[in-house]
Amino acid sequence: MRDAVIVDAVRTPVGKGKPGGALSGVHPADLSAHVLKALAERNGxxxxxxxxxxxxxxxxxxxxxxxxxxxxxxxxxxxxxxxGLTIDRQCGSSQQAVHQAAAGVISGQYDIAVAGGVESMSRVPMGSSFAGGSYGAPYGPLVAERYHHHFFNQGTGAEMIAAEYGLSRAQLDQHALDSHARAARAIDEGRFKSQIAPVTVTDAEGNSRIFDTDEGVRRGGTLEQLAQLKTPFQADGVVSAGNASQVSDGAAALLVTTSEIAAANGWTPIARFHTGTVVGADPITMLKGPIPATEKVLRRSGLTLDQFGAFEVNEAFAPVTLAWLSATGADYDLLNPNGGALALGHPLGASGARLMTTLLHHMRDHGIRYGLQTMCEGGGMANATVLELI
Known part of the structure; x- marks a missing residue:
């Protein structure tokens, strides 16, 4: 029986996804190349x-x-x-890339594969592929009719989830503050150094520097400050820019092979790809998929939640992760222990690989046997992955 193991995982620091962001001057193909080259150099x-x-x-x-x-x-x-192959499973695209690389290795179609992803939101703004289209253009008239011409909007979905789970503005804002505090602590303690491949960047004045630290982390915020932010998706809502993920630039890559091939190359893998799954969910609320995805991956893995020492659940919006916590009963201290997308940012196509890179290094650094990753995805989907430390 062939298995799939992850030998190494590397990422860029995450840049702000706007003009002037640290990575905004780097073409996304070149940003992707940066982590590919780093992965090859680190592992021979x-x-x-x-x-x-x-x-x-x-x-x-x-x-x-x-x-x-x-x-x-x-x-x-x-x-x-x-x-090279390009995958779009919305925000879970690069997590799905790992699933497909692992499946290819286990089936024998691949011996060695690299999985990962990229998004340069400063250069290719979110939603730009829909620019100029009429209402419903991405979905077509049959989907629009099926859902009674309901407007598919993730922010509105996040508001609906917050209402369903009784989540207050203060709870969401505190979750955001916790994410920034955890990310700042991880940076200060050097927890990301082993996973980040620094990027040489050039600013508008032509000055070069080494970019090696995630750019979106904010320090010293307060509930009072966050409470002043507008709620753009609902006039009396609870979702604001302060408790939603940041638009970002970044890339990440993982080296996937079998245990036997890793040994033949002198590689010591970090973890085994234990179980992976994907689910569909209601496309209107859109973002509740991590809950059934977690249930499904636990059934298929034969594991129980209390066997996991770390969870990476993408903080697309604060209601997503807090609803997942409420539904699963997971330990809040084990959720995104190094901060999540509320603080580190959400470079869409790279986020699945970024989360997995962070999870793998955290598992290795702390001797955690099982880690679980899941993330919501546009259109109402979610991937879930179980990793086992080697």
Whole structure:
């Protein structure tokens, strides 16, 4: 029986996804190439031995179109014989990329694969692929009719989830403050150093510097400050920019192979890909998928929640993670212990790989046997992954 193990995982620091953000001057193909090259250099990987590069990206338009997974390979200077694949499962695109790489390795279609993803939201703004389209253009008239012409909006969905689970503005804002505090502590204690591949960037004045620290983390915030922010999705709502994920730029990559091939190459894997699954959920609230995804992956893995020492649940909006906590009864202290997307940012197509990179290094650093990752996805879907420390 072939297995799938993750040898290493690396990411860029996450930049603010706006003009002037640290990574805004880097083409997304080049940003992808940066982590591909870092992964190869860290592990003595001969790129010619890679059977496929499976790459997540959400806004596949403009600079991120035409199979950016392929152009990432070429930008990295890897042999032309190495193919690339681009996946869109919305925010879970690069988590799904890991699932497909693992499936390919287990089935024997691949011996060595690289999975990951990228998003440059400063250069390819969120929703730009829909620009100029009429109402319902991404969904078509049959979907619009099925859901009674309801407007699909993640922010509105987050408001609906907050109402369903009785989550107050103060609870959401406190969750955001906790995320920033955890991320700041992780930075101060050097927890991200082993996973980050620093990027040399050039500012508008032509000055070069090394960018090596996640850019979106804020320190010293208060509930009083966050309470002043508007709630754009609902006039009397609870979801604001302060308790929603940040638009961001970033990339991440993971090296996936079998235990036998890893040993033959002298690699010591971090973890085994234990179980992966995906579910569909209500596309109107859209963001509750991590709850049934967790239930499904626990059934398939044969594990119980109390066997896990860490959870990475994407903080797309604060109601998503707090609803997941309420539904599962998980320990809040084990959720996103190094901060989440509320603080670190959410570079859409890279986020699944970024979360998994952070989870893997945290598991190794703290001797945690089982880790679980799940994230909500546009259209009402969610992936869930169980990793087992080696």
């Amino acid at each position: 990987l001969d790129p010619a031995t890679v059977d496929d590069v499976v790459w997540g990206c959400v806004s596949q338009v403009g600079e991120q179109t035409a199979c950016i997974g392929r152009y990432a390979v070429l930008a990295a200077g890897w042999p032309e014989s190495v193919p």
